[in-house]
Amino acid sequence: MNKKTSDPESGGALDKIRAAQLLYKKDRNQGWAALNTIFRSGKPPEPAVNGPYRGELIAVNIAPGATWAVEFLTSLWMPWLGKRMFRDEARGDNIFSNKSRLILRILYPFYKTITAIDADTFSAFVFKTRVDTGIEDTDLKVFKIDYDSPENPKLTIRPIVDELLQVDENVYLGKVHFKWFGSWKMIAYFMLLPG
Numbered sequence: 001m002n003k004k005t006s007d008p009e010s011g012g013a014l015d016k017i018r019a020a021q022l023l024y025k026k027d028r029n030q031g032w033a034a035l036n037t038i039f040r041s042g043k044p045p046e047p048a049v050n051g052p053y054r055g056e057l058i059a060v061n062i063a064p065g066a067t068w069a070v071e072f073l074t075s076l077w078m079p080w081l082g083k084r085m086f087r088d089e090a091r092g093d094n095i096f097s098n099k100s101r102l103i104l105r106i107l108y109p110f111y112k113t114i115t116a117i118d119a120d121t122f123s124a125f126v127f128k129t130r131v132d133t134g135i136e137d138t139d140l141k142v143f144k145i146d147y148d149s150p151e152n153p154k155l156t157i158r159p160i161v162d163e164l165l166q167v168d169e170n171v172y173l174g175k176v177h178f179k180w181f182g183s184w185k186m187i188a189y190f191m192l193l194p195g
Helices: 011-027 028-040 062-077 096-105
Strands: 051-060 080-086 091-097 121-133 141-146 159-168 170-181 181-195
Touching: 011 051, 011 159, 011 170, 028 051, 028 096, 028 159, 028 170, 051 062, 051 091, 080 121, 091 096, 096 121, 159 181
Parallel strands: none
Antiparallel strands: 051 080, 051 181, 080 091, 091 121, 121 141, 141 159, 159 170, 170 181
């Protein structure tokens, strides 16, 4: 990693994201607001992201009980490893650990779009990409990751739209939006780094 994104003295976005993540554990409102400030400082990736990216869930805010459950489960085990982007085709998919394949089969017994990547990983949950106006941030253009595809599970995956902005060299911060009863709710922040 270069000095700009890894050196604490640089004030790079990666350091700011880590600080906001720690703040979120102490004060959810302030941490969430700090992450939003970092997100809004970004711009759509130019050129668009391409290839594999390591992913990290930064913060979750679904509903009181659900948030705690997701945080607890992901602190023990995180099957999601990142995303693959195919810039020329304006599409991509998510990368998972092979250790999660059985759980995915149990949760989504009729889901068929699982593809082996290598001995340790597979891909699932395809998406289309485009640059468009933000759902919450209507004054910003964002890189949208849209899961509304017939291959994806209808109730749990298709209502998701991620938004991604480049906040530093090789650092991308994303928001996860979920459409619930016709209304959008922003439920999580995630980060992508070149993989």
